[in-house]
Amino acid sequence: MDISLKGMWLQIGPLGALFLGVLALLFIASFIGAVLERTAKSDSAKATVANLNARIKAWWIMAAVFGVAMVTGGVGSVVMFFLLSFLAMREFMTLTPTARSDHAALFWAFFLLAPIQYLLVWAKWYGLFSVLVPVYGFVAITSRMALSGDTERFLERTATVQWGVMACVYCVSHAPALLMLGPIPGYSGNGATLLFYLVLVAQLSDVMQYVWGKLAGKRPIAPTVSPSKTWGGFVGGTLTAIAVGTALYWATPFTPVVAAAMCLAITMLGFMGGLVMSAIKRDRGVKDYGTMIQGHGGVLDRIDSLIFAAPVFFHLIRFFYVP
Amino acid sequence: MIVRLIARFLAFIARLISGARPGGSMIIVKGDPQMVFFANHSSHLDFMVIWSALPPQWRARTRPVAGSDYWGKGPIRRFLARRIFKAILIERSTGSSVSHAQESIDRIAEGMGDRSHIIVFPEGTRSMTGELLPFKSGMYHLALRKPELLFVPVYLANMNRILPKGEVLPVPIVGTVQFGAGIQLQAGEDKQAFLARAREAMLALRR
Numbered sequence: 001m002d003i004s005l006k007g008m009w010l011q012i013g014p015l016g017a018l019f020l021g022v023l024a025l026l027f028i029a030s031f032i033g034a035v036l037e038r039t040a041k042s043d044s045a046k047a048t049v050a051n052l053n054a055r056i057k058a059w060w061i062m063a064a065v066f067g068v069a070m071v072t073g074g075v076g077s078v079v080m081f082f083l084l085s086f087l088a089m090r091e092f093m094t095l096t097p098t099a100r101s102d103h104a105a106l107f108w109a110f111f112l113l114a115p116i117q118y119l120l121v122w123a124k125w126y127g128l129f130s131v132l133v134p135v136y137g138f139v140a141i142t143s144r145m146a147l148s149g150d151t152e153r154f155l156e157r158t159a160t161v162q163w164g165v166m167a168c169v170y171c172v173s174h175a176p177a178l179l180m181l182g183p184i185p186g187y188s189g190n191g192a193t194l195l196f197y198l199v200l201v202a203q204l205s206d207v208m209q210y211v212w213g214k215l216a217g218k219r220p221i222a223p224t225v226s227p228s229k230t231w232g233g234f235v236g237g238t239l240t241a242i243a244v245g246t247a248l249y250w251a252t253p254f255t256p257v258v259a260a261a262m263c264l265a266i267t268m269l270g271f272m273g274g275l276v277m278s279a280i281k282r283d284r285g286v287k288d289y290g291t292m293i294q295g296h297g298g299v300l301d302r303i304d305s306l307i308f309a310a311p312v313f314f315h316l317i318r319f320f321y322v323p
Numbered sequence: 324m325i326v327r328l329i330a331r332f333l334a335f336i337a338r339l340i341s342g343a344r345p346g347g348s349m350i351i352v353k354g355d356p357q358m359v360f361f362a363n364h365s366s367h368l369d370f371m372v373i374w375s376a377l378p379p380q381w382r383a384r385t386r387p388v389a390g391s392d393y394w395g396k397g398p399i400r401r402f403l404a405r406r407i408f409k410a411i412l413i414e415r416s417t418g419s420s421v422s423h424a425q426e427s428i429d430r431i432a433e434g435m436g437d438r439s440h441i442i443v444f445p446e447g448t449r450s451m452t453g454e455l456l457p458f459k460s461g462m463y464h465l466a467l468r469k470p471e472l473l474f475v476p477v478y479l480a481n482m483n484r485i486l487p488k489g490e491v492l493p494v495p496i497v498g499t500v501q502f503g504a505g506i507q508l509q510a511g512e513d514k515q516a517f518l519a520r521a522r523e524a525m526l527a528l529r530r
Binding site: 086 | 452483487492496497
Protein backbone atom coordinates (compact mmCIF):
# COMPACT_ATOMS: atom_id res chain seq x y z
CA MET A 1 0.00 0.00 0.00
CA ASP A 2 2.69 2.37 1.07
CA ILE A 3 4.79 1.56 -1.98
CA SER A 4 2.00 2.00 -4.51
CA LEU A 5 1.09 5.38 -3.04
CA LYS A 6 4.68 6.47 -3.27
CA GLY A 7 4.81 5.24 -6.86
CA MET A 8 1.76 7.28 -7.73
CA TRP A 9 3.26 10.35 -6.11
CA LEU A 10 6.37 9.99 -8.23
CA GLN A 11 4.26 9.68 -11.33
CA ILE A 12 2.16 12.80 -10.90
CA GLY A 13 4.89 14.79 -9.13
CA PRO A 14 4.40 18.06 -7.28
CA LEU A 15 3.10 19.85 -10.39
CA GLY A 16 0.40 17.25 -11.03
CA ALA A 17 -0.54 17.30 -7.36
CA LEU A 18 -0.96 21.09 -7.42
CA PHE A 19 -3.09 20.83 -10.52
CA LEU A 20 -5.33 18.16 -9.01
CA GLY A 21 -5.69 20.41 -5.98
CA VAL A 22 -6.86 23.27 -8.19
CA LEU A 23 -9.41 21.01 -9.89
CA ALA A 24 -10.72 19.95 -6.48
CA LEU A 25 -10.95 23.63 -5.48
CA LEU A 26 -12.91 24.44 -8.64
CA PHE A 27 -15.33 21.58 -7.98
CA ILE A 28 -15.95 22.90 -4.47
CA ALA A 29 -16.35 26.46 -5.81
CA SER A 30 -18.84 25.33 -8.47
CA PHE A 31 -20.78 23.40 -5.82
CA ILE A 32 -20.94 26.43 -3.52
CA GLY A 33 -21.94 28.60 -6.49
CA ALA A 34 -24.79 26.24 -7.34
CA VAL A 35 -26.01 26.21 -3.73
CA LEU A 36 -25.87 30.02 -3.50
CA GLU A 37 -27.80 30.33 -6.74
CA ARG A 38 -30.69 28.41 -5.15
CA THR A 39 -30.62 30.33 -1.90
CA ALA A 40 -30.09 33.91 -3.16
CA LYS A 41 -33.27 35.93 -2.57
CA SER A 42 -32.79 39.67 -3.12
CA ASP A 43 -31.96 41.09 -6.54
CA SER A 44 -28.57 42.41 -5.46
CA ALA A 45 -27.66 39.04 -3.97
CA LYS A 46 -28.72 37.34 -7.18
CA ALA A 47 -26.54 39.70 -9.21
CA THR A 48 -23.55 39.05 -6.95
CA VAL A 49 -24.05 35.29 -7.21
CA ALA A 50 -24.43 35.50 -11.00
CA ASN A 51 -21.15 37.39 -11.20
CA LEU A 52 -19.53 34.86 -8.86
CA ASN A 53 -20.69 31.96 -11.03
CA ALA A 54 -19.53 33.70 -14.22
CA ARG A 55 -16.14 34.08 -12.57
CA ILE A 56 -16.03 30.43 -11.49
CA LYS A 57 -16.98 29.33 -15.00
CA ALA A 58 -14.21 31.52 -16.44
CA TRP A 59 -11.81 29.98 -13.91
CA TRP A 60 -12.56 26.52 -15.28
CA ILE A 61 -11.63 27.73 -18.75
CA MET A 62 -8.53 29.56 -17.51
CA ALA A 63 -7.41 26.50 -15.54
CA ALA A 64 -7.96 24.30 -18.61
CA VAL A 65 -5.95 26.66 -20.85
CA PHE A 66 -3.21 26.87 -18.25
CA GLY A 67 -3.25 23.09 -17.82
CA VAL A 68 -2.87 22.51 -21.56
CA ALA A 69 -0.04 25.04 -21.67
CA MET A 70 1.77 23.26 -18.81
CA VAL A 71 1.26 19.79 -20.28
CA THR A 72 2.76 20.85 -23.60
CA GLY A 73 5.88 21.83 -21.68
CA GLY A 74 7.93 24.98 -22.07
CA VAL A 75 6.68 25.95 -25.51
CA GLY A 76 3.01 25.86 -24.49
CA SER A 77 3.57 28.12 -21.48
CA VAL A 78 5.70 30.58 -23.44
CA VAL A 79 3.10 30.78 -26.23
CA MET A 80 0.26 31.22 -23.74
CA PHE A 81 2.00 34.03 -21.85
CA PHE A 82 2.95 35.69 -25.13
CA LEU A 83 -0.72 35.74 -26.12
CA LEU A 84 -1.70 37.07 -22.68
CA SER A 85 0.90 39.83 -22.97
CA PHE A 86 -0.21 40.69 -26.49
CA LEU A 87 -3.90 40.88 -25.55
CA ALA A 88 -3.13 42.80 -22.36
CA MET A 89 -1.05 45.34 -24.29
CA ARG A 90 -3.84 45.59 -26.84
CA GLU A 91 -6.25 46.53 -24.06
CA PHE A 92 -3.73 48.93 -22.52
CA MET A 93 -2.94 50.79 -25.76
CA THR A 94 -6.61 50.96 -26.72
CA LEU A 95 -7.36 52.72 -23.46
CA THR A 96 -4.50 55.21 -23.56
CA PRO A 97 -4.64 58.06 -26.04
CA THR A 98 -1.97 57.63 -28.69
CA ALA A 99 -1.31 60.00 -31.55
CA ARG A 100 -1.22 59.24 -35.24
CA SER A 101 2.53 59.75 -35.26
CA ASP A 102 2.93 56.96 -32.69
CA HIS A 103 1.81 54.39 -35.24
CA ALA A 104 5.24 53.02 -36.15
CA ALA A 105 6.43 52.86 -32.54
CA LEU A 106 3.24 51.00 -31.59
CA PHE A 107 3.78 48.58 -34.45
CA TRP A 108 7.29 47.89 -33.14
CA ALA A 109 5.95 47.35 -29.62
CA PHE A 110 3.40 44.76 -30.76
CA PHE A 111 5.24 43.00 -33.54
CA LEU A 112 8.91 43.31 -32.59
CA LEU A 113 9.41 43.83 -28.86
CA ALA A 114 6.68 41.43 -27.65
CA PRO A 115 7.63 38.46 -29.89
CA ILE A 116 11.38 38.94 -29.37
CA GLN A 117 10.95 39.11 -25.59
CA TYR A 118 9.17 35.75 -25.61
CA LEU A 119 11.58 34.21 -28.11
CA LEU A 120 14.31 35.07 -25.60
CA VAL A 121 12.33 33.35 -22.84
CA TRP A 122 11.99 30.29 -25.04
CA ALA A 123 15.69 30.38 -26.01
CA LYS A 124 16.59 30.83 -22.30
CA TRP A 125 18.80 33.81 -23.19
CA TYR A 126 18.68 35.53 -19.82
CA GLY A 127 21.20 38.29 -20.58
CA LEU A 128 19.25 39.86 -23.42
CA PHE A 129 15.86 38.95 -21.94
CA SER A 130 16.53 41.10 -18.90
CA VAL A 131 17.56 44.22 -20.85
CA LEU A 132 15.59 44.06 -24.10
CA VAL A 133 12.67 46.29 -23.11
CA PRO A 134 14.31 48.61 -20.55
CA VAL A 135 17.37 49.29 -22.74
CA TYR A 136 16.75 48.54 -26.40
CA GLY A 137 12.99 49.02 -26.29
CA PHE A 138 13.48 52.37 -24.56
CA VAL A 139 15.93 53.46 -27.25
CA ALA A 140 13.76 52.20 -30.09
CA ILE A 141 10.41 53.61 -28.95
CA THR A 142 11.63 57.08 -27.97
CA SER A 143 13.89 57.43 -31.02
CA ARG A 144 11.19 56.33 -33.45
CA MET A 145 8.73 58.76 -31.94
CA ALA A 146 11.27 61.60 -32.16
CA LEU A 147 11.90 60.70 -35.81
CA SER A 148 8.17 61.04 -36.48
CA GLY A 149 8.67 64.76 -35.85
CA ASP A 150 5.62 65.21 -33.63
CA THR A 151 6.66 66.97 -30.41
CA GLU A 152 3.21 67.56 -28.97
CA ARG A 153 2.96 65.89 -25.53
CA PHE A 154 6.13 64.03 -26.51
CA LEU A 155 7.22 62.92 -23.05
CA GLU A 156 3.69 61.81 -22.17
CA ARG A 157 3.33 59.79 -25.37
CA THR A 158 6.69 58.03 -25.20
CA ALA A 159 6.19 57.32 -21.50
CA THR A 160 2.76 55.81 -22.16
CA VAL A 161 3.97 53.39 -24.83
CA GLN A 162 7.10 52.46 -22.86
CA TRP A 163 4.94 51.91 -19.78
CA GLY A 164 2.58 49.62 -21.66
CA VAL A 165 5.40 47.46 -22.98
CA MET A 166 7.07 47.34 -19.57
CA ALA A 167 3.94 46.31 -17.70
CA CYS A 168 2.27 44.02 -20.23
CA VAL A 169 5.27 42.40 -21.89
CA TYR A 170 8.44 42.81 -19.84
CA CYS A 171 6.98 42.26 -16.37
CA VAL A 172 4.53 39.51 -17.35
CA SER A 173 7.22 37.62 -19.29
CA HIS A 174 9.03 37.02 -15.98
CA ALA A 175 6.37 34.44 -15.09
CA PRO A 176 7.23 31.97 -17.91
CA ALA A 177 10.88 33.02 -17.47
CA LEU A 178 10.82 30.84 -14.34
CA LEU A 179 11.14 27.98 -16.85
CA MET A 180 14.59 29.20 -17.84
CA LEU A 181 16.01 29.00 -14.33
CA GLY A 182 18.57 26.23 -14.07
CA PRO A 183 18.20 23.23 -11.79
CA ILE A 184 17.89 24.14 -8.13
CA PRO A 185 20.11 21.94 -5.92
CA GLY A 186 18.09 19.50 -3.82
CA TYR A 187 14.77 20.31 -5.57
CA SER A 188 13.04 17.66 -7.66
CA GLY A 189 10.50 20.04 -9.21
CA ASN A 190 11.27 22.44 -12.03
CA GLY A 191 10.52 25.93 -13.33
CA ALA A 192 7.06 24.85 -14.45
CA THR A 193 6.13 23.91 -10.87
CA LEU A 194 7.33 27.30 -9.64
CA LEU A 195 5.37 29.04 -12.39
CA PHE A 196 2.24 27.17 -11.36
CA TYR A 197 2.91 28.02 -7.71
CA LEU A 198 3.31 31.74 -8.47
CA VAL A 199 0.12 31.91 -10.55
CA LEU A 200 -1.80 29.85 -8.00
CA VAL A 201 -0.86 32.03 -5.02
CA ALA A 202 -1.32 35.32 -6.88
CA GLN A 203 -4.71 34.37 -8.34
CA LEU A 204 -5.92 32.69 -5.14
CA SER A 205 -5.09 35.91 -3.30
CA ASP A 206 -7.19 37.85 -5.86
CA VAL A 207 -10.11 35.45 -5.55
CA MET A 208 -10.00 35.34 -1.76
CA GLN A 209 -9.74 39.14 -1.52
CA TYR A 210 -12.90 39.29 -3.61
CA VAL A 211 -14.66 36.67 -1.45
CA TRP A 212 -13.52 38.19 1.87
CA GLY A 213 -14.37 41.63 0.53
CA LYS A 214 -17.94 40.48 -0.13
CA LEU A 215 -18.18 38.84 3.31
CA ALA A 216 -16.29 41.21 5.58
CA GLY A 217 -15.22 44.21 3.48
CA LYS A 218 -16.26 47.60 4.77
CA ARG A 219 -13.53 50.23 4.75
CA PRO A 220 -11.94 50.80 1.32
CA ILE A 221 -8.14 51.08 1.35
CA ALA A 222 -7.96 53.68 -1.42
CA PRO A 223 -11.54 54.77 -2.17
CA THR A 224 -10.58 57.06 -5.05
CA VAL A 225 -8.69 54.25 -6.80
CA SER A 226 -10.80 51.17 -6.16
CA PRO A 227 -13.89 51.16 -3.93
CA SER A 228 -14.00 47.34 -4.05
CA LYS A 229 -10.56 46.88 -2.44
CA THR A 230 -11.32 46.85 1.29
CA TRP A 231 -9.22 46.25 4.39
CA GLY A 232 -11.36 43.22 5.25
CA GLY A 233 -10.87 41.74 1.80
CA PHE A 234 -7.17 42.56 1.74
CA VAL A 235 -6.32 41.02 5.13
CA GLY A 236 -8.60 37.99 4.76
CA GLY A 237 -7.58 37.33 1.16
CA THR A 238 -3.84 37.67 1.54
CA LEU A 239 -3.79 35.66 4.78
CA THR A 240 -5.78 32.86 3.14
CA ALA A 241 -3.45 32.79 0.13
CA ILE A 242 -0.37 32.87 2.38
CA ALA A 243 -1.78 30.00 4.46
CA VAL A 244 -2.49 27.87 1.39
CA GLY A 245 0.86 28.77 -0.20
CA THR A 246 2.71 27.87 3.00
CA ALA A 247 0.88 24.56 3.25
CA LEU A 248 2.06 23.80 -0.30
CA TYR A 249 5.73 24.35 0.59
CA TRP A 250 6.47 20.70 -0.33
CA ALA A 251 5.95 21.53 -4.01
CA THR A 252 8.68 24.20 -3.86
CA PRO A 253 12.34 24.39 -2.87
CA PHE A 254 11.30 26.52 0.14
CA THR A 255 11.11 25.67 3.83
CA PRO A 256 7.68 26.47 5.35
CA VAL A 257 8.95 29.77 6.78
CA VAL A 258 10.50 30.82 3.45
CA ALA A 259 7.34 29.73 1.63
CA ALA A 260 5.30 32.03 3.90
CA ALA A 261 7.70 34.91 3.19
CA MET A 262 7.53 34.25 -0.57
CA CYS A 263 3.73 34.18 -0.43
CA LEU A 264 3.75 37.41 1.55
CA ALA A 265 5.84 38.98 -1.22
CA ILE A 266 3.59 37.58 -3.99
CA THR A 267 0.35 38.70 -2.34
CA MET A 268 1.58 42.20 -1.42
CA LEU A 269 3.01 42.80 -4.89
CA GLY A 270 -0.11 41.28 -6.44
CA PHE A 271 -2.22 43.75 -4.49
CA MET A 272 -0.04 46.69 -5.53
CA GLY A 273 -0.16 45.57 -9.17
CA GLY A 274 -3.94 45.51 -9.06
CA LEU A 275 -4.05 48.90 -7.33
CA VAL A 276 -1.72 50.57 -9.85
CA MET A 277 -3.61 49.16 -12.82
CA SER A 278 -6.87 50.32 -11.22
CA ALA A 279 -5.45 53.82 -10.87
CA ILE A 280 -4.87 53.88 -14.64
CA LYS A 281 -8.41 52.66 -15.27
CA ARG A 282 -9.86 55.40 -13.03
CA ASP A 283 -7.72 58.00 -14.79
CA ARG A 284 -9.14 56.84 -18.13
CA GLY A 285 -12.68 56.65 -16.72
CA VAL A 286 -13.39 52.94 -17.27
CA LYS A 287 -14.23 50.07 -14.97
CA ASP A 288 -12.48 47.24 -16.80
CA TYR A 289 -9.75 46.99 -19.42
CA GLY A 290 -11.89 44.76 -21.63
CA THR A 291 -14.76 42.32 -21.88
CA MET A 292 -12.93 39.21 -23.01
CA ILE A 293 -13.29 37.08 -19.87
CA GLN A 294 -16.86 36.60 -18.58
CA GLY A 295 -17.35 38.25 -15.18
CA HIS A 296 -13.71 39.30 -14.92
CA GLY A 297 -13.41 42.08 -17.51
CA GLY A 298 -10.37 42.00 -19.76
CA VAL A 299 -7.15 40.01 -19.80
CA LEU A 300 -5.31 42.85 -18.10
CA ASP A 301 -7.86 42.89 -15.26
CA ARG A 302 -7.02 39.26 -14.62
CA ILE A 303 -3.22 39.36 -14.83
CA ASP A 304 -2.64 42.71 -13.13
CA SER A 305 -1.58 40.90 -9.95
CA LEU A 306 1.33 39.28 -11.85
CA ILE A 307 2.82 42.52 -13.16
CA PHE A 308 4.89 43.25 -10.04
CA ALA A 309 4.81 39.81 -8.44
CA ALA A 310 6.30 37.89 -11.40
CA PRO A 311 9.58 39.81 -11.80
CA VAL A 312 10.22 40.01 -8.06
CA PHE A 313 9.43 36.32 -7.48
CA PHE A 314 11.67 35.45 -10.43
CA HIS A 315 14.60 37.44 -9.07
CA LEU A 316 14.14 36.21 -5.49
CA ILE A 317 14.48 32.63 -6.70
CA ARG A 318 17.29 33.45 -9.08
CA PHE A 319 19.20 35.26 -6.33
CA PHE A 320 18.66 32.85 -3.46
CA TYR A 321 18.24 29.45 -5.09
CA VAL A 322 20.02 29.25 -8.42
CA PRO A 323 23.75 28.72 -8.00
CA MET B 324 -17.79 30.96 -55.32
CA ILE B 325 -14.12 31.99 -55.13
CA VAL B 326 -15.20 35.61 -55.16
CA ARG B 327 -17.43 34.98 -52.16
CA LEU B 328 -14.66 33.16 -50.32
CA ILE B 329 -12.20 36.00 -50.89
CA ALA B 330 -14.80 38.49 -49.67
CA ARG B 331 -15.46 36.47 -46.52
CA PHE B 332 -11.76 36.02 -45.90
CA LEU B 333 -11.08 39.76 -46.20
CA ALA B 334 -13.96 40.53 -43.86
CA PHE B 335 -12.58 38.01 -41.39
CA ILE B 336 -9.15 39.65 -41.57
CA ALA B 337 -10.65 43.10 -41.05
CA ARG B 338 -12.50 41.82 -38.02
CA LEU B 339 -9.41 40.08 -36.68
CA ILE B 340 -7.28 43.20 -37.07
CA SER B 341 -9.82 45.61 -35.67
CA GLY B 342 -11.24 43.33 -32.98
CA ALA B 343 -14.49 45.12 -33.76
CA ARG B 344 -17.68 43.54 -32.55
CA PRO B 345 -21.07 44.99 -33.26
CA GLY B 346 -22.13 46.92 -30.16
CA GLY B 347 -24.90 49.19 -29.03
CA SER B 348 -28.56 48.57 -29.62
CA MET B 349 -29.53 46.02 -32.22
CA ILE B 350 -31.05 47.57 -35.29
CA ILE B 351 -34.74 46.85 -35.30
CA VAL B 352 -36.18 47.33 -38.73
CA LYS B 353 -39.86 47.04 -39.60
CA GLY B 354 -40.60 45.44 -42.94
CA ASP B 355 -37.81 45.16 -45.46
CA PRO B 356 -36.74 48.68 -46.40
CA GLN B 357 -33.66 49.36 -48.46
CA MET B 358 -31.00 50.76 -46.16
CA VAL B 359 -28.17 53.22 -46.42
CA PHE B 360 -25.53 52.62 -43.75
CA PHE B 361 -23.71 55.90 -43.31
CA ALA B 362 -20.51 55.92 -41.26
CA ASN B 363 -17.57 58.08 -40.26
CA HIS B 364 -14.52 57.38 -42.37
CA SER B 365 -10.90 57.25 -41.20
CA SER B 366 -9.43 53.98 -42.45
CA HIS B 367 -9.45 51.49 -45.30
CA LEU B 368 -10.78 48.98 -42.78
CA ASP B 369 -14.03 50.89 -42.34
CA PHE B 370 -16.11 49.34 -45.11
CA MET B 371 -15.05 45.78 -44.33
CA VAL B 372 -15.62 46.19 -40.61
CA ILE B 373 -19.17 47.42 -41.17
CA TRP B 374 -19.79 44.76 -43.80
CA SER B 375 -18.60 41.93 -41.56
CA ALA B 376 -20.65 43.26 -38.63
CA LEU B 377 -23.91 43.10 -40.60
CA PRO B 378 -26.25 40.12 -40.22
CA PRO B 379 -25.49 37.62 -43.02
CA GLN B 380 -28.85 38.05 -44.74
CA TRP B 381 -28.16 41.77 -45.21
CA ARG B 382 -24.47 41.41 -45.94
CA ALA B 383 -24.97 39.65 -49.26
CA ARG B 384 -27.19 42.52 -50.43
CA THR B 385 -24.94 45.36 -49.25
CA ARG B 386 -22.69 47.28 -51.64
CA PRO B 387 -20.19 50.01 -50.74
CA VAL B 388 -20.13 53.32 -52.54
CA ALA B 389 -16.53 54.20 -53.32
CA GLY B 390 -14.55 56.83 -55.20
CA SER B 391 -13.53 55.69 -58.66
CA ASP B 392 -10.45 57.94 -58.57
CA TYR B 393 -9.01 55.61 -55.93
CA TRP B 394 -10.74 52.27 -56.40
CA GLY B 395 -10.74 52.33 -60.18
CA LYS B 396 -6.96 52.68 -60.28
CA GLY B 397 -4.83 49.60 -60.92
CA PRO B 398 -5.94 46.02 -61.56
CA ILE B 399 -5.95 44.85 -57.93
CA ARG B 400 -8.03 47.71 -56.57
CA ARG B 401 -10.36 47.42 -59.54
CA PHE B 402 -10.75 43.67 -59.01
CA LEU B 403 -11.45 44.14 -55.29
CA ALA B 404 -13.93 46.95 -55.89
CA ARG B 405 -15.83 45.48 -58.82
CA ARG B 406 -15.74 41.73 -58.29
CA ILE B 407 -15.24 41.16 -54.57
CA PHE B 408 -17.14 44.00 -52.91
CA LYS B 409 -19.43 44.82 -55.86
CA ALA B 410 -18.78 48.47 -55.14
CA ILE B 411 -20.75 51.24 -56.79
CA LEU B 412 -18.00 53.47 -58.09
CA ILE B 413 -18.69 57.18 -58.36
CA GLU B 414 -16.55 60.13 -59.30
CA ARG B 415 -15.88 62.27 -56.30
CA SER B 416 -16.95 65.78 -57.15
CA THR B 417 -14.13 68.23 -56.80
CA GLY B 418 -16.08 71.32 -57.74
CA SER B 419 -19.75 72.01 -57.27
CA SER B 420 -20.91 70.98 -60.71
CA VAL B 421 -24.58 70.10 -60.41
CA SER B 422 -24.68 67.75 -63.38
CA HIS B 423 -21.70 65.88 -61.95
CA ALA B 424 -23.37 65.32 -58.59
CA GLN B 425 -26.58 64.36 -60.35
CA GLU B 426 -24.73 61.71 -62.32
CA SER B 427 -23.36 60.17 -59.10
CA ILE B 428 -26.83 60.02 -57.58
CA ASP B 429 -28.10 58.39 -60.76
CA ARG B 430 -25.37 55.77 -60.51
CA ILE B 431 -26.08 55.00 -56.88
CA ALA B 432 -29.84 54.78 -57.42
CA GLU B 433 -29.27 52.52 -60.40
CA GLY B 434 -26.74 50.40 -58.46
CA MET B 435 -29.16 49.96 -55.57
CA GLY B 436 -31.96 48.71 -57.78
CA ASP B 437 -34.89 47.72 -55.62
CA ARG B 438 -33.02 45.26 -53.41
CA SER B 439 -29.50 46.37 -52.46
CA HIS B 440 -28.41 48.19 -49.33
CA ILE B 441 -25.42 50.49 -49.52
CA ILE B 442 -22.62 51.71 -47.28
CA VAL B 443 -21.64 55.35 -47.70
CA PHE B 444 -19.17 57.66 -46.03
CA PRO B 445 -20.82 61.09 -46.15
CA GLU B 446 -17.60 62.93 -45.28
CA GLY B 447 -16.48 61.99 -48.79
CA THR B 448 -12.95 61.07 -47.74
CA ARG B 449 -11.00 59.57 -44.89
CA SER B 450 -10.46 61.96 -41.99
CA MET B 451 -6.81 62.40 -41.06
CA THR B 452 -7.46 63.12 -37.39
CA GLY B 453 -10.49 60.99 -36.66
CA GLU B 454 -12.58 64.14 -36.20
CA LEU B 455 -15.82 64.09 -38.15
CA LEU B 456 -15.57 66.24 -41.31
CA PRO B 457 -18.55 68.14 -42.77
CA PHE B 458 -21.02 65.91 -44.62
CA LYS B 459 -21.33 66.14 -48.40
CA SER B 460 -24.86 66.61 -49.65
CA GLY B 461 -25.09 63.30 -51.57
CA MET B 462 -27.19 61.59 -48.90
CA TYR B 463 -29.82 64.33 -49.12
CA HIS B 464 -30.09 64.12 -52.89
CA LEU B 465 -30.32 60.33 -52.67
CA ALA B 466 -33.09 60.68 -50.08
CA LEU B 467 -34.95 63.07 -52.40
CA ARG B 468 -34.70 60.55 -55.21
CA LYS B 469 -35.69 57.57 -53.07
CA PRO B 470 -37.66 58.86 -50.04
CA GLU B 471 -38.43 55.32 -48.87
CA LEU B 472 -34.76 54.70 -47.98
CA LEU B 473 -33.86 54.13 -44.32
CA PHE B 474 -30.60 55.87 -43.36
CA VAL B 475 -28.87 53.90 -40.60
CA PRO B 476 -26.10 55.73 -38.70
CA VAL B 477 -22.92 53.79 -37.94
CA TYR B 478 -20.11 54.99 -35.73
CA LEU B 479 -16.67 53.40 -35.99
CA ALA B 480 -14.30 54.02 -33.09
CA ASN B 481 -10.50 53.72 -33.18
CA MET B 482 -10.24 52.67 -36.84
CA ASN B 483 -7.92 55.61 -37.53
CA ARG B 484 -5.66 54.32 -34.75
CA ILE B 485 -5.61 50.78 -36.18
CA LEU B 486 -4.85 51.71 -39.76
CA PRO B 487 -4.63 55.47 -40.29
CA LYS B 488 -4.71 57.10 -43.68
CA GLY B 489 -1.32 56.73 -45.32
CA GLU B 490 -0.17 53.73 -43.25
CA VAL B 491 0.17 50.20 -44.61
CA LEU B 492 0.69 48.17 -41.44
CA PRO B 493 -2.10 47.87 -38.87
CA VAL B 494 -1.67 48.11 -35.11
CA PRO B 495 -3.92 45.84 -33.01
CA ILE B 496 -5.91 48.48 -31.11
CA VAL B 497 -9.46 47.33 -30.29
CA GLY B 498 -12.06 49.02 -32.50
CA THR B 499 -15.82 49.14 -32.15
CA VAL B 500 -18.70 49.55 -34.54
CA GLN B 501 -22.00 51.01 -33.27
CA PHE B 502 -25.25 50.94 -35.18
CA GLY B 503 -28.04 53.40 -34.42
CA ALA B 504 -31.73 53.70 -35.24
CA GLY B 505 -32.47 54.57 -38.86
CA ILE B 506 -33.82 57.96 -39.99
CA GLN B 507 -35.86 58.94 -43.05
CA LEU B 508 -36.21 62.18 -44.97
CA GLN B 509 -39.27 63.97 -43.62
CA ALA B 510 -41.72 65.78 -45.85
CA GLY B 511 -40.49 69.30 -46.53
CA GLU B 512 -37.19 68.79 -44.71
CA ASP B 513 -34.44 70.84 -46.31
CA LYS B 514 -30.85 69.83 -47.00
CA GLN B 515 -29.26 71.50 -43.97
CA ALA B 516 -31.81 70.07 -41.56
CA PHE B 517 -31.58 66.53 -42.91
CA LEU B 518 -27.77 66.46 -42.95
CA ALA B 519 -27.63 67.97 -39.46
CA ARG B 520 -30.04 65.34 -38.18
CA ALA B 521 -28.00 62.55 -39.80
CA ARG B 522 -24.80 63.93 -38.31
CA GLU B 523 -26.34 64.12 -34.84
CA ALA B 524 -27.64 60.55 -35.12
CA MET B 525 -24.10 59.40 -35.91
CA LEU B 526 -22.40 61.46 -33.20
CA ALA B 527 -24.91 60.21 -30.62
CA LEU B 528 -23.28 56.79 -31.05
CA ARG B 529 -19.90 58.15 -30.00
CA ARG B 530 -19.26 57.31 -26.39
